Amino acid sequence: MATVPAVASDNFIPDDFALNKVDVAMTPQERFAEFLQTRGKRSTRQRQMIVEHVSGHHEHFDAEQLLAELRSTPEGARASRPTVYRTLTEMVEAGLLKKMVLGGRAIYEHDYGYPQHDHLYCTSCHSLIEFSSDELTRIRDAVASQHHFRAQSHRLIIAGICAHCRSTRSKSRHQDRV
Amino acid sequence: MATVPAVASDNFIPDDFALNKVDVAMTPQERFAEFLQTRGKRSTRQRQMIVEHVSGHHEHFDAEQLLAELRSTPEGARASRPTVYRTLTEMVEAGLLKKMVLGGRAIYEHDYGYPQHDHLYCTSCHSLIEFSSDELTRIRDAVASQHHFRAQSHRLIIAGICAHCRSTRSKSRHQDRV
DNA sequence: TTGTCTGCAAACACTTTGCACTTTT
């Protein structure tokens, strides 16, 4: 199953395991458990609580944010920074999360059970608005075949100012790396 | 930091100055000189040689690469690392270069006088192949207006394996952050 | 002269790693 070298998952492309859209009925937790099992990895308390927490918050987030949230939970629900980073990496490998880089740091979003989509990125308030376009996928495949390129995935980010910031005419407009 | 984290032009969107497609006949050097002037900035030896060098190499590159190239030039054509970074930032502000982030570091490409285009990114050899699509721009504008979003720019990166790597069946396939 | 630039060294943000100890299997 795991033919692909398990690079620390800087990839935003789920690996072979992830591509098997086997059982869509599994919960993220179950799916992750299966993933760990097939990899000879262990189901630890930390990994469990991280998947649990992430599954309950359907927003975009980054590692430090997640770490802070975990630390603010009542229970001894805490994991170290390295563990959080390591687990996020595994969740990407498992196809539960998708990773992208914005403003210099990695942003994660849910991938399991969510349809392919792209983003509008407000350079003023940094919000991400999702949208999807079939046409886009068509263009992608057309362009790829023209170049004898095997497309595995794509990422389109349209940067600009969102409706809210436009009306607020925020003074503090600035633009971030994409 | 201040309210607006003065992210030194991490933007890939040319600022107001850049949007004035005034004189397309100017050389990059002239344009940069004009940019500096309107900003009350000075035309130093370092800035001149950096623009000069960059203008002579029409490839994608990153700051460290440029720094290394400058250091290998015969003449005392050298600038410090901070100066290289600062000047690249200015060149982006001036609309001469466009910046994007791939594999964790900033990649620059020429923007002045070059048509809008997007990229195919080979996750195996890390090469960037350019292409352009009018349809894409259409989609972008359609999506943006649907969301009352003012699109300023967009970036589409199609990741996959290029023709060359596909035939080479490279063993070392790996995937990088985009 | 005057205020901007440069280069150095140090600081930075985010992320990864080495290693001894702890846990899961």
Place this chain on the structure above:
DNA sequence: AAAAGTGCAAAGTGTTTGCAGACAA
């Protein structure tokens, strides 16, 4: 018991910044 995981502290990257001396305007 054996193997994998965790946390700590330290190391890395790529990039930015404070500051004193160097230099355009």
